Amino acid sequence: MSKTVVIIGTLDTKGPEIAYLRDRLRNLGLHTLVVDSGILGEPLDIEPDITRDEVAKLAGTDIEALRNAGSRGKAVRGMQAGIRQLALNLYGEGRLDAVASLGGAEGAVLAATAMKCLPVGIPKILVTPIASGRRRFGPLVGTRDVMVVHSVVDILGLNPISTAIFDNVAAALKGMLGHGHGIRPNPTSKYVAITMLGNTTEAVMSIRDELAKQDLEAVVFHSNGVGGPAMEELAADNLFVGVIDFTTDELTDELVGGFHAAGPQRLAGIGLLGLPQVVVPGCIDFSVHGPAEEVPASMKGRPLYNHNPEFTLVRTLPDEMIQLGHIFAEKLNQAKGPVVLIVPTEGLSIPNVPGGPFWNPEADAGFLRALRESLRKDIQVFTYALHINSQEFALKVANHFLALLNQKGEAN
DSSP states (O other), X not given: OOOEEEEEEOHHHHHHHHHHHHHHHHHTTOEEEEEEOOOSSOOSSOOOSBOHHHHHHHTTXXXXXXXXXXXXXXXXXXXXXXXXXXXXXXXXTTOOSEEEEEOSHHHHHXXXXXXXXXOTTSOEEEEETTSSSSOOOHHHHTTSXXXXXXXXXXXXXXXXXXXXXXXXXXXXXXXXXHHOOOOOOOTTOEEEEEEEOGGGHHHHHHHHHHHHTTTEEEEEEETTXXXXXXXXXXXXXXXXXXXXXXXXXXXXXXXXXXXXXXXXXXXXXXXXXXXXXXXXXXXXXXXXXXXXXXXXXXXXXXXXXXXXXXXXXXXXXXXXXXXXXXXXXXXXXTOSSOEEEEEESSOSSTTOSTTSTTOOHHHHHHHHHHHHHHSOTTSEEEEESSOTTOHXXXXXXXXHHHHHHHHHTOOO
């Protein structure tokens, strides 16, 4: 049976280009459903399979109300709600095997709404001229496996450049639908989610190897503002027997406004699911910013660490460490499952060593005091006079996690 590619586009401006992609996909033997996400004008040179009026109704409104919403932003937000619901409906009905879109800024954001609500493994390709330059990619990708393709030229007209890109996108979709697949957990394996940054890679690799001795497979997430939320979302799909949240820097960036901010729900989700978790305050002693010359003026004078030419790490201040202690406790106090906190007292990151730019044991101790003040008394906190990347500390973390699993009977 032919697979179906749902193509989403603002047909009032991108009609001929969407029609070209549709025809290329059909020539490759794929079925298509064209969705009109346009708001203002009539479709150009194409007849949609699902009209903008139908999309608007799924958002609980109509196209005229969106046109008169008072601002372009309000109209787009209304259409986004309809696009999201449509994607979920089509997927649930078995009428969506892949999603593609050609769009400018507005069209890309609308189509991305559909892509970001679909499971990992469903092919998703977004072609847009805003896929390069100094852009924020969160609105286009979120926590999902969206493939963003730079259109090089604007999406207006068919020419040797645009058709080469559109043809390759069609070929890619054909290949993914023919040879790709969604998440397929091995029924005989047990998976443990772990968070990591470059500053904790050494320790996490040791933990991974220790878990493997117990036939537990590590799934590692990059704690960069997206990895933590992605881990928590996938945990809700019952993929993991437990979590080692080893690198929790995303909470610091949320507090001070760094690049790795992950949103206000970070760290609460795993506990609410009742999964066993070991939590380590890895890398909370810094926030992540751009090149040194772009570090916010409000952070000038703090210790800095040049992580690479694009990213500068900025030391967390003592009062912020205290705030983080209370924040950790507030979130973990909600846990419905077993949780243990493990704190290394000889440094939380690579530059946090004696003589290093982030060495401030008094500030780190402030985090620990605040944590203990606010934490539920039944949640255990273990401290070790070790650096976070020492193999000895990594083994202690792994052993604490294995003990939690044994308590729940998950390790056998």
